[in-house]
Amino acid sequence: MRRVVRILGVPMDLGQGRRGVDMGPSAVRYAGLQARLEGLGYQVEDGGNIIVPVPEEVRAVGPGGMRHLEAVAEACERVFQAVRETVADGRFPIILGGDHSIAMGTIAGVIAAAGPTGVLWIDAHGDFNTPETSPSGNIHGMPLAHLVGRGHPRLIQIGGPEPKLRPEQIVLIGVRSLDPEERRAMAESGMLVFTMREIDELGIATVVRQALTRLKAWPRLHVSLDLDVLDPQVAPGVGTPVPGGLTYREAHLMMEILADSGRVGSVDVVEINPILDERNRTAELAVELLASLLGQQIL
Ligand SMILES: NC(=[NH2+])NCCC[C@H](N)C(=O)O
Ligand SMILES: [Mn+2]
Numbered sequence: 001m002r003r004v005v006r007i008l009g010v011p012m013d014l015g016q017g018r019r020g021v022d023m024g025p026s027a028v029r030y031a032g033l034q035a036r037l038e039g040l041g042y043q044v045e046d047g048g049n050i051i052v053p054v055p056e057e058v059r060a061v062g063p064g065g066m067r068h069l070e071a072v073a074e075a076c077e078r079v080f081q082a083v084r085e086t087v088a089d090g091r092f093p094i095i096l097g098g099d100h101s102i103a104m105g106t107i108a109g110v111i112a113a114a115g116p117t118g119v120l121w122i123d124a125h126g127d128f129n130t131p132e133t134s135p136s137g138n139i140h141g142m143p144l145a146h147l148v149g150r151g152h153p154r155l156i157q158i159g160g161p162e163p164k165l166r167p168e169q170i171v172l173i174g175v176r177s178l179d180p181e182e183r184r185a186m187a188e189s190g191m192l193v194f195t196m197r198e199i200d201e202l203g204i205a206t207v208v209r210q211a212l213t214r215l216k217a218w219p220r221l222h223v224s225l226d227l228d229v230l231d232p233q234v235a236p237g238v239g240t241p242v243p244g245g246l247t248y249r250e251a252h253l254m255m256e257i258l259a260d261s262g263r264v265g266s267v268d269v270v271e272i273n274p275i276l277d278e279r280n281r282t283a284e285l286a287v288e289l290l291a292s293l294l295g296q297q298i299l
């Protein structure tokens with residue numbers, strides 16, 4: 001039976017301060033995602049974009065200094081509905097961001113349709129700030145905290161009142177930039193975190209295999225891939241670049257090992273900023289990585 005993939009775009013740039021991530025879905029489509037996946041034998045549907053207001057039409061700062069709180073929450077509710085429907089239809093969703101705040105909707109949607117799911121959060125950042133600890137007020141630095149039930153109720157309640165994840169069902173990979181209080185909360189949280197140091201010492205293959213073992217109680221996995229996990233030299237088109245990231249080869253090997261596990265049922269690709277990119281190469285890299293995650297092999 002051929003698996004069916006559904007692409008959903010979320011042109012969201014309300015969760016952070018720099019313009020341009022709203023163009024991520026266009027850039028990845030333009031880089032040939034659909035044709036590439038069809039070449040791998042998938043049937044591919046494009047579900048179009050979820051409606052997200054532009055910053056000019058919404059209130060800038062919400063309670064607690066949170067940037068565009070209400071508009072982000074409403075857009076994430078729409079993402080939640082679309083992803084839940086996609087998974088309930090038996091489709092494999094690929095959600096193209098947009099900034100990382102969209103993961104509050106995507107992960108809630110996957111879990112509502114498929115039940116408990118392990119999460120691999122692949123990111124230079126922890127995205128574990130709350131409104132109280134955030135230095136920026138940018139909601140894209142807060143989605144993981146809200147998914148475990150910490151933070152502003154409006155965001156915790158996206159897709160239903162209960163917290164969506166327990167810390168034990170989350171593994172972070174590639175972390176190298178944490179704010180001071182975020183760091184403390186993360187250390188106490190019970191989430192497994194592989195920083196760049198662990199990747200350097202153990203190698204990415206061992207790290208990914210340990211992550212899969214840690215999540216063995218969850219046969220179904222969601223990958224939330226923030227392109228800023230890659231080194232800015234290979235992925236310059238991101239809004240919050242941090243030096244010292246994954247190489248091209250490490251990122252591919254990670255995707256290949258995840259593909260081999262046969263457990264990945266959904267993926268977000270976020271934080272691509274075409275305005276800051278060089279001739280769309282970060283979007284092209286995203287297409288390559290998605291192909292590897294969906295089973296592309298060299299031989
Ligand atoms: N998804 C991201 N790129 N997040 C970056 C977050 C940066 C910083 N920690 C903040 O809270 O503002
Ligand atoms: Mn992120």
Ligand SMILES: [Mn+2]
Pocket residue numbers: 123124125226228229240271
């Ligand atoms: Mn990041």
